[in-house]
Amino acid sequence: MMILASIVELLSSAWLAGLVMLGLGFAFAVVLLIAHEKLKVEVDPKIEQIHAALPNLDCGACGFAGCGGYAKGVLENPELIGKCSPGGADVSAKIAEILNLQVSESGPAKRPIVHCRAHTADRVYFAEYQGIPSCTAANALANAQACKFGCLGYGDCVRACKFDALHVVDGLATVDYTKCTGCTACSKACPRNLIEMVPFGHENMMTVACSSRENGKSTRAMCQVGCIGCKLCTKQSDAFTVEDNLARLDYSKYEPCGENEAALNKCPTGVIVHRGPTAPPPREPKAKQAAAKA
Amino acid sequence: MDTVYILITGFLSVVLINNLVLTKFLGICPYLGVSGRIDMAFGMGLAVTFVMTLSGTLTWLIDHMVLMPLGLEVTRYVCFILVIASAVQLVEMYLRKFFPPLYDSFGIFLPLITTNCAILGLCLFLNLWGTDSLLEAVVLSVGGGIGFTMAICIMAGIRENLQMVDVPECLKGAPITLITAGILSLAFMGFAGII
Numbered sequence: 001m002m003i004l005a006s007i008v009e010l011l012s013s014a015w016l017a018g019l020v021m022l023g024l025g026f027a028f029a030v031v032l033l034i035a036h037e038k039l040k041v042e043v044d045p046k047i048e049q050i051h052a053a054l055p056n057l058d059c060g061a062c063g064f065a066g067c068g069g070y071a072k073g074v075l076e077n078p079e080l081i082g083k084c085s086p087g088g089a090d091v092s093a094k095i096a097e098i099l100n101l102q103v104s105e106s107g108p109a110k111r112p113i114v115h116c117r118a119h120t121a122d123r124v125y126f127a128e129y130q131g132i133p134s135c136t137a138a139n140a141l142a143n144a145q146a147c148k149f150g151c152l153g154y155g156d157c158v159r160a161c162k163f164d165a166l167h168v169v170d171g172l173a174t175v176d177y178t179k180c181t182g183c184t185a186c187s188k189a190c191p192r193n194l195i196e197m198v199p200f201g202h203e204n205m206m207t208v209a210c211s212s213r214e215n216g217k218s219t220r221a222m223c224q225v226g227c228i229g230c231k232l233c234t235k236q237s238d239a240f241t242v243e244d245n246l247a248r249l250d251y252s253k254y255e256p257c258g259e260n261e262a263a264l265n266k267c268p269t270g271v272i273v274h275r276g277p278t279a280p281p282p283r284e285p286k287a288k289q290a291a292a293k294a
Numbered sequence: 295m296d297t298v299y300i301l302i303t304g305f306l307s308v309v310l311i312n313n314l315v316l317t318k319f320l321g322i323c324p325y326l327g328v329s330g331r332i333d334m335a336f337g338m339g340l341a342v343t344f345v346m347t348l349s350g351t352l353t354w355l356i357d358h359m360v361l362m363p364l365g366l367e368v369t370r371y372v373c374f375i376l377v378i379a380s381a382v383q384l385v386e387m388y389l390r391k392f393f394p395p396l397y398d399s400f401g402i403f404l405p406l407i408t409t410n411c412a413i414l415g416l417c418l419f420l421n422l423w424g425t426d427s428l429l430e431a432v433v434l435s436v437g438g439g440i441g442f443t444m445a446i447c448i449m450a451g452i453r454e455n456l457q458m459v460d461v462p463e464c465l466k467g468a469p470i471t472l473i474t475a476g477i478l479s480l481a482f483m484g485f486a487g488i489i
Contacts, residue, residue: 017366024356024373028380039387068398132460 204276321412335450339443350435
């Protein structure tokens with residue numbers, strides 16, 4: 001009897017609390033439902049489909065912050081198809097299918113080439129750099145490394161790479177072309193703009209692995225493997241030009257033919273090299289070969 | 295004149311001297327989690343300020359108009375959490391509609407404002423400090439939000455600069471962030487006893 005009485009007493013005071021809670025909950029639910037109607041966000045199901053077709057690496061090669069942004073962007077502006085370099089032609093085709101479009105043939109996939117081939121032993125240093133171990137910081141200071149154009153080797157590009165495709169080997173950034181997806185992150189990270197995105201029309205490409213615009217004498221004083229602008233390569237092959245004391249290869253004209261190989265072999269500093277997944281190791285400069293013979 | 299004086303001192307007190315984050319250690323989770331970049335930190339600060347103002351005012355009203363007259367103080371926490379959760383839901387819908395990049399960058403930290411102890415803390419402090427007018431409750435709620443925004447923006451500014459610095463390997467990430475928060479808190483201790 002006592003227990004029953006206490007339960008009845010409890011219930012008689014609890015109904016008010018319950019009513020208040022119910023009222024409050026109902027009021028807020030109504031407010032939220034109205035807000036939901038007013039602030040509804042329509043999501044196009046195609047965005048989800050495109051997002052699912054993308055590699056989901058969020059590398060930023062397309063110019064958007066991540067794959068989600070690119071999916072939205074490409075839906076609004078179909079000209080952006082093909083900007084996804086890690087995905088390549090497969091992804092472009094899939095996006096085109098979702099958007100009911102045809103992809104036009106794009107050029108060969110682009111891969112980065114480092115325009116420097118000097119390892120620590122090949123370079124001349126004026127002083128020892130002990131600052132923050134980053135290329136951007138080292139580049140902002142007066143030169144500890146003699147060459148103002150060459151690779152600093154503190155690995156800003158290595159940190160930018162999300163695919164473990166870049167490593168600093170003996171003070172030189174070296175691309176692992178088997179892992180590279182062509183996302184352009186490294187070429188944006190390099191404070192000296194050494195890394196160029198090159199259309200790889202062949203499995204291995206040839207390149208002039210130097211960026212020094214100093215005259216031949218100064219370049220030779222700073223680096224054993226720099227381009228001295230001697231124009232020997234231009235006499236062997238039309239694909240080469242020399243401007244500002246620096247040889248450059250026109251990649252659209254490049255074929256793995258005898259003329260270009262001859263240019264590579266004539267180069268006195270061995271600065272013309274093969275780059276690619278199965279590229280042979282670079283030639284030693286003439287001076288080193290002579291020293292080895294003697 | 296007296297009320298204006300009380301309002302001004304109350305506002306300064308809750309922004310600087312009794313800053314919820316830096317002296318009472320409330321709301322640390324977004325303070326450390328979303329303070330990586332200053333624009334995100336400012337957005338988070340505004341979101342928290344909005345939720346704090348809304349819930350501080352509404353809970354004061356509910357507390358004084360409904361719960362206290364009916365003698366239902368025991369349901370205070372449930373009601374307060376209900377108000378805060380609804381306010382956060384509103385903010386979430388608003389951000390998703392009008393600021394999608396901000397919404398994406400907040401991630402889990404936006405719904406986590408629901409259980410941000412700075413907000414529930416402020417609602418309870420309003421009761422604890424014996425706030426007896428609605429105007430005072432509104433001013434203190436806004437002040438609490440502004441104090442949070444200030445703290446998180448200062449923190450984000452320091453952390454942005456810290457990225458340029460050669461931090462020792464063993465302190466990278468969370469440790470240096472916590473040390474920064476500690477030193478900042480130490481600095482704000484200097485305001486103690488001004489009013």
